[in-house]
Amino acid sequence: MSSPCRRLERLAAAALAAALLAGCQRETRDFHGPPPPSGPQASGVSPSDLAAGGGPIGPPHDPRAAIYEDNAFHIGEGKRYYDWYNCYGCHAAGGGDIGPPLMDDQWIYGGSIEQIHASIVEGRPNGMPSFRNKIPDDQVWEIAAYIRSMGGNVAKDAAPSRGDELQSSLAKTQVKPTPAKPAAPTDQPR
Amino acid sequence: MRRAAAWLAMGMAGLALAACSGAQDSLNPAGDQAAHTQDVWRLMLIVCGAMYVLVMAFLGWALWRARRALDGPPLEDAVKSSADAPMRNALVGWTALIILGLGVLAVGSFLVDRSLARADTKDALHIKITGNQWWWQVEYQDPDPSRQFTTANELHLPANRPAILELAAQDVIHSFWIPNLAGKEDLIPGRTNWLTLNPRRIGVYRGQCAEFCGLQHAQMALDATVEDPQAFEAWRQAQLKPAPPPSNDAQVRGQGVFINGACGSCHEIAGSDAHGRTGPDLTHLASRRKLAAGALPVGRDGLIAWLHDPQAIKPGNHMPLVHMSDQDLNDLVAYLQSLS
Structure with a gap:
């Protein structure tokens, strides 16, 4: 009598479990990166296409951007x-x-991932x-995605945690001074 | 028939044991530390083996006795007439035996621990080892900077001279383990651990990361060569030199690929313009036995396979797939093979 009801219940449970399991795969990790693009548009844009003040004219939308933006693995690798x-050498953390700073909202050469990618690949006047x-190009995209995350421009579930150098105190594992086990013989003759 | 099966089993066991005397084997000690560890292992084997045999003997005896009891008078009568006193004595003796066995193990372990802590460190070689995902950086240290050098995934040690290893980690926890030389020691980010080795027997041994450290943990090995002091000194003198300059057209072009391409951004070749610091030092790559932390042999085939697609060989490792023409790849491999 209750058998069809039971069966329905079981089916629902199985469907729910399958849906939950499907949620386990947060994203795909592609270690190869997309194949290198061909044609003149290979590296985004040439500097002449830019408008002063980072106006609306920028590099055209790149299909590769979607692979890297909001992908936790790629942003983490970029970090x-x-x-x-x-990059620390000039831009600090x-x-x-x-x-120039990278975590504020002022972008001299544009703040979209395509524009940041173009700035890294092309270089910019006065030092960059x-x-x-x-x-390698896929790593440039990953760095650009990470730079986007610095100013909070990516989804929270994909953004990496703060770097250690932005914390006011050392990480727990690094608080204790190095134990001096056997005294390192630095003055030994070789 | 049964006897034949027993002989076969013994033969198989013997064969399996014979396979144990390998290059990555804690039962084949080539240094003091591993020998001490083996002493503890033997002590444990003897104590636990004796206890096992005793337990099994008592079990057999009890079974035999129970079967006899079934044939004899009813159990109730047997209980009434049971010899309680001998049983109690036997139990007391058994407890004493357990305490004695554990005591022997505790004292043995303490003594070995103490001898490990008091290892001979006179005139020791000082080497810093840094664990990375997924390779080992090895820095031979010296108060004189001109006598320091860096290599990767290989350790050369002179026999009968102690070596003090300073163990650090770049990213996650790794564990340094060359079973033939010593037990494991963890490499922990932000901390420094120390391990002393007293290698005695000449040979090539294999070490491996012994703490799961990510996707390519299994392919994070290193070679430890214990050699006589003259051979070690010759090796060290060779390592101290910068890389030989390219000697033919292909090698010159290959060096150009290395420096002007992406390679030099991460790898150092002393004596050239490549000064990257995040990847393994490649100054004397061709003098090593293995490539990519034991993944491939160094040689033309190994290098081409690795450079053609590092992600196919060690998926997820930090050596990126760099697209290049076949000509560039051949020149690059010719250059890398000249780095002896």
Whole structure:
């Protein structure tokens, strides 16, 4: 008598479990990056297309942008590369140093991911070098996605946590001084 | 028939054990630390083995006795007439035996721990090892900066000379483990751990990360070569030199690919304009046995496979797929093979 009802219940439970399991895959990690683009539009835009003050004229929408924007894995990798390629050297942790800040809302050459990508690849006057061929293109996109996240321009569930250098105190693992186990013999003759 | 099966099983076990004397084997010690650890292992094997045999013997005896009891008078009578006193004595003796066994193990472990802590460090070599996802940076340190050098995924040690390892981690927790030389020691970000090695027997041993550290944890190995002091000194002198300059057209073009392309952004080749610091130092790449932390042999085939698509060999590792023409790839491999 209650058998059809039971069956329906079970079916609903199974469907719910399947839906929950499907939610487990937050995003796909593509380690290869998209194939390199062909044609003259390969690296975004040439500097001459830019309007003063970062006006509405910018590089055209790039289909690759959607792969990197709002993707936690790519933004996280970008954070790593921001450090490894020494963006810190000029832009500090995003607050700017001898280079302009990256976490505010002022963009000299535009703040869309395509424009940031173009700035890294092309370089900009007064100090920003061109990283064309020095950084693989998919990593440039990842760095651009991370820079977008600095000013809170990406979805919260994809944004990485604050970097250690922006914290007022050291991470818990780094509070204790290094234990001096066997005294390191620095004055030993070799 | 049964006897034949038993012999076969013993033969198989013998074969399996014979396979144990390998290059990554804590039962084949090549250094003091591993030998001490093996002592504890043997002590534990003897104590626990003896206890196991005793327990099994008592169990067998009890079963035999129970079967006899079934044949004999009813159990109730047996209980009434049971010899309680011998049983109590046996239990007391058994408890004493357990305490004695655990005591022997505790004392043995304490003594070995103490001998590990008191390792000979006279005239020690000082080496800093940094764990990265997923490779090892190895820096031979010296008060004289001109005698320092950096290599990756390989450790050369002179026999009978202690080495003090300073262990650090760049990203996540790793664990340094060369079973033939010593036990494991963790590499923890923000902390420094120390491990002393006293290598004794010449040979090439394999080490591996022993703490799950991400996708390519399994492919994070390093080679440890224990050699006689002269061979070590020769190796060190070679490592101290900058990379040899390219000697033919292909190598010159390959060096151009390396420096002007993406390679030099992350890798250092001393003596060239490539000074990247985030990837392994490649100054003497061709002198190493393995590529990419033990993933491939160094050689033309290995290099081409790796450079053609590093993500196919170690998916998720931080060496990106850099698109280049076949000509560039061949020149680059020719240059890398010249870095001996």
